Amino acid sequence: MLKRSLAAALLVTASLVPAHAAKTTLVLGMAVEPPGLDPTVAAPVAIREVTYANLYEGLVRIDREGKVQPLLAKSWEVAPDGLTYTFRLQTGVKFHDGTAFDSADVKFAFDRARAPTSTNAQKQIFAPIDAIETPDPATVVIKLKEPSGNFLYYLGWGDASIVAPETAENNKANPVGTGPFKFKAWNRGDRVELVRNADYWQPGKVKLDSVTFRFINDPQAQVAAVRAGDVDAFPNIGAPELFADLKKDSRFTAVAGNTEGEIVAGLNNAKKPFDDVRVRRALMHAIDRKTLIEGAYSGFGQPIGTHFSPNHPAFTDQTKAIPFDQAKAKALLQEAGYGNGLSLTIKSPQMAYASRSAELMAAMLSEVGVELKIVPTEFPAKWIEEVFRNKDFDMTIVAHAEPLDVDIYARDTYYFNYKNEKLKAAVAAASKTPDEKARFAQYAEAQKILAEDVPALFLFQLPKLGVWNAKLKGLWENTPIPSNDVTEAYWVD
Amino acid sequence: MLRLIASRTASLLVTLLAVSAAIFLILEVLPGDPAAIMLGTAAREDTLAALRLELGLDRPAPERYLAWIGGMLRGDFGISLTYRMPVSTLIAERLAVTIPLSLLAILISTLIAIPLGVLAAARRDGAADRAVLVFSQVGVAVPNFWIGILFILLFATGLGWFPAGGFPGWQAGFGPALKALVLPAFALALPQAAVLTRVTRSATLDVIGADFVRTARAKGVPAGQTLRRHVVPNALIPVATILGLQLSFVFGGAILVENVFNLPGLGRLAFQALAQRDLVVIKDVVLLFAAIVIAVNFLVDIAYLVLDPRLRSRA
Numbered sequence: 001m002l003k004r005s006l007a008a009a010l011l012v013t014a015s016l017v018p019a020h021a022a023k024t025t026l027v028l029g030m031a032v033e034p035p036g037l038d039p040t041v042a043a044p045v046a047i048r049e050v051t052y053a054n055l056y057e058g059l060v061r062i063d064r065e066g067k068v069q070p071l072l073a074k075s076w077e078v079a080p081d082g083l084t085y086t087f088r089l090q091t092g093v094k095f096h097d098g099t100a101f102d103s104a105d106v107k108f109a110f111d112r113a114r115a116p117t118s119t120n121a122q123k124q125i126f127a128p129i130d131a132i133e134t135p136d137p138a139t140v141v142i143k144l145k146e147p148s149g150n151f152l153y154y155l156g157w158g159d160a161s162i163v164a165p166e167t168a169e170n171n172k173a174n175p176v177g178t179g180p181f182k183f184k185a186w187n188r189g190d191r192v193e194l195v196r197n198a199d200y201w202q203p204g205k206v207k208l209d210s211v212t213f214r215f216i217n218d219p220q221a222q223v224a225a226v227r228a229g230d231v232d233a234f235p236n237i238g239a240p241e242l243f244a245d246l247k248k249d250s251r252f253t254a255v256a257g258n259t260e261g262e263i264v265a266g267l268n269n270a271k272k273p274f275d276d277v278r279v280r281r282a283l284m285h286a287i288d289r290k291t292l293i294e295g296a297y298s299g300f301g302q303p304i305g306t307h308f309s310p311n312h313p314a315f316t317d318q319t320k321a322i323p324f325d326q327a328k329a330k331a332l333l334q335e336a337g338y339g340n341g342l343s344l345t346i347k348s349p350q351m352a353y354a355s356r357s358a359e360l361m362a363a364m365l366s367e368v369g370v371e372l373k374i375v376p377t378e379f380p381a382k383w384i385e386e387v388f389r390n391k392d393f394d395m396t397i398v399a400h401a402e403p404l405d406v407d408i409y410a411r412d413t414y415y416f417n418y419k420n421e422k423l424k425a426a427v428a429a430a431s432k433t434p435d436e437k438a439r440f441a442q443y444a445e446a447q448k449i450l451a452e453d454v455p456a457l458f459l460f461q462l463p464k465l466g467v468w469n470a471k472l473k474g475l476w477e478n479t480p481i482p483s484n485d486v487t488e489a490y491w492v493d
Numbered sequence: 494m495l496r497l498i499a500s501r502t503a504s505l506l507v508t509l510l511a512v513s514a515a516i517f518l519i520l521e522v523l524p525g526d527p528a529a530i531m532l533g534t535a536a537r538e539d540t541l542a543a544l545r546l547e548l549g550l551d552r553p554a555p556e557r558y559l560a561w562i563g564g565m566l567r568g569d570f571g572i573s574l575t576y577r578m579p580v581s582t583l584i585a586e587r588l589a590v591t592i593p594l595s596l597l598a599i600l601i602s603t604l605i606a607i608p609l610g611v612l613a614a615a616r617r618d619g620a621a622d623r624a625v626l627v628f629s630q631v632g633v634a635v636p637n638f639w640i641g642i643l644f645i646l647l648f649a650t651g652l653g654w655f656p657a658g659g660f661p662g663w664q665a666g667f668g669p670a671l672k673a674l675v676l677p678a679f680a681l682a683l684p685q686a687a688v689l690t691r692v693t694r695s696a697t698l699d700v701i702g703a704d705f706v707r708t709a710r711a712k713g714v715p716a717g718q719t720l721r722r723h724v725v726p727n728a729l730i731p732v733a734t735i736l737g738l739q740l741s742f743v744f745g746g747a748i749l750v751e752n753v754f755n756l757p758g759l760g761r762l763a764f765q766a767l768a769q770r771d772l773v774v775i776k777d778v779v780l781l782f783a784a785i786v787i788a789v790n791f792l793v794d795i796a797y798l799v800l801d802p803r804l805r806s807r808a
Binding site for chain 1: 524529530533535536539543544546547575576577650653656657658659660752761762765768769770771
């Protein structure tokens with residue numbers, strides 16, 4: 001009895017607490033659980049979606065506009081020859097275990113990433129490094145073997161996070177960084193919990209006291225969790241067919257932004273008939289991107305005409321280069337000697353966007369006399385082996401999730417089997433040009449070459465369908481870098 | 494009794510060994526390189542080689558098989574390739590969801606099915622019988638995950654009585670954890686209850702028609718008492734067999750329901766491990782499923798002994 005009246009009293013007190021104290025906890029939903037919490041030893045995007053900017057920090061960071069901003073490095077100078085980078089570090093920064101951050105940690109983190117035993121998924125970021133010097137605890141000098149135009153940008157990736165020698169080995173299960181949130185618990189299969197780092201070097205920077213990442217794979221379950229209020233935000237929800245309903249619901253903010261993922265139907269360019277540019281162009285002319293996006297992603301998603309993210313400042317729209325034109329497609333096929341029809345196969349992974357796009361493409365291609373057979377495959381396991389490594393395919397379809405990955409078309413060993421010296425020259429020039437304007441001009445050139453040469457059918461940018469409580473502010477609309485940065489998130493009344 | 498247990502244990506070990514060899518061979522021929530999956534498409538050859546070395550994937554197959562079996566015998570289930578933590582810990586965390594969920598589902602299923610089945614048989618062709626038949630027909634036809642989706646729409650997003658999914662963990666307290674399991678347990682239980690109801694009904698009808706029941710009634714035993722003392726105990730033997738099968742099914746087959754309710758159970762662990770080719774986890778979990786099926790069958794055999802005195806004297 002006493003207990004009950006006590007509980008009642010507590011309830012009354014709780015309801016008397018002023019309502020205008022804004023909430024400081026956040027529950028954020030993600031589709032995929034990360035397999036570990038160390039972005040410096042594995043590729044999965046889900047790792048970055050928990051840790052980027054929240055747990056770990058790099059010398060620099062990529063902001064919501066896709067631009068490079070200082071972070072652990074407060075400033076830097078690049079020598080005129082583009083070979084020497086001098087970084088001035090923040091002082092008074094501590095790792096979550098209490099040890100101090102200084103230039104030795106930067107040297108350790110980068111040496112670890114470029115060592116022969118390193119399992120860093122983006123080891124090429126560190127390939128240009130010749131030597132790392134630490135003249136004093138607050139200065140790092142990085143000498144490059146050759147100029148690298150995107151070096152600073154790449155240092156903003158999760159793969160270049162700064163980790164400490166004392167704790168790096170255990171970061172997979174017990175991450176220790178310098179970020180505004182520190183690791184609290186991981187209930188595998190369900191959630192990762194972070195709490196505010198009271199010793200953060202930018203006091204007052206974050207408003208939230210705790211962030212919980214919940215992993216909900218099933219799209220229906222994701223929407224149910226949002227509607228039931230079990231999660232406050234789902235930055236990239238997997239149910240495009242329900243997104244229009246969520247947009248109409250005034251309890252939520254629903255924003256369709258862009259990810260870094262270009263959905264392309266890759267062609268095996270070394271194989272007949274794809275070695276003929278007329279066939280590639282004909283296939284592209286036969287695709288009505290707008291209808292495809294309508295069917296494959298309920299109309300959300302930006303059509304693309306080349307392989308370059310609209311989030312990147314160097315983006316140019318190339319969708320007009322080879323527009324939807326069935327007559328032109330037929331004429332080109334006739335010219336290439338396939339006037340009587342053509343039969344192709346597409347290896348289509350299980351993701352809904354891929355299998356739906358493949359079905360729509362089959363219907364569109366049949367209108368110009370091309371029969372497209374759909375062969376299901378499993379991503380990533382089987383696809384990486386069959387398509388990516390063994391190149392045993394005609395056509396395939398996946399989203400390429402890495403930011404700034406136009407250089408894949410310049411790699412001889414890449415699964416497209418594509419060789420184009422003009423493109424290689426443009427990509428190489430861009431990667432060696434430190435001057436931003438000149439570099440972006442080279443990227444524009446590369447985008448144009450790809451749009452006209454069609455080594456893959458460029459379909460659409462995978463959208464980021466974000467939905468969150470209308471009282472929650474500060475989340476990102478686009479993801480120029482794979483992340484769920486909650487450092488600027490806050491609640492209003 | 495002891496002899497039975499000894500022979501069952503021996504057959505359990507032989508079966509497990511055969512299962513272990515089969516699962517190992519299947520995973521050997523299954524396409525997919527765990528290192529390539531972890532490191533993605535940008536990884537360089539030397540990086541892949543470094544990770545394979547770290548994970549021990551470079552060693553020859555027979556050596557890896559023996560290391561796995563040897564480890565199991567010592568109680569070492571190995572380290573997960575993706576989570577990089579002991580598989581025994583991972584499995585234990587998942588069992589803390591899957592075992593209570595399965596037992597709760599079977600309990601609900603039994604509590605629904607046996608009374609309904611007996612009632613239907615006792616009122617054969619009556620209105621109650623017809624109603625029960627309709628329930629079991631619908632229950633058999635509707636998949637459990639779909640019931641789950643309906644439950645979420647009604648009780649979670651609609652009425653807000655239960656969470657829409659997820660599992661807070663037992664450390665959050667008994668109440669919240671149990672609350673998270675109620676809807677999925679009912680979703681799992683209803684189709685099972687439908688099957689079990691039909692089995693109970695027909696088993697009861699078989700026994701009702703038997704000579705000894707007629708004799709009991711002729712001796713003047715009241716109908717209710719005949720049902721309780723003579724009919725139901727005999728009818729439970731086939732019911733126990735089906736219940737055993739259902740327990741194995743619920744244990745391993747809850748994956749769709751776990752997916753809909755986003756529960757971190759054993760089925761989801763197996764599915765996730767397969768997608769990421771976490772070979773160590775897949776092997777251990779499949780072997781565990783096999784062990785559970787065998788163990789449940791063993792328990793069902795024991796249950797026969799308890800339910801049927803004739804078998805007891807023979808054993």
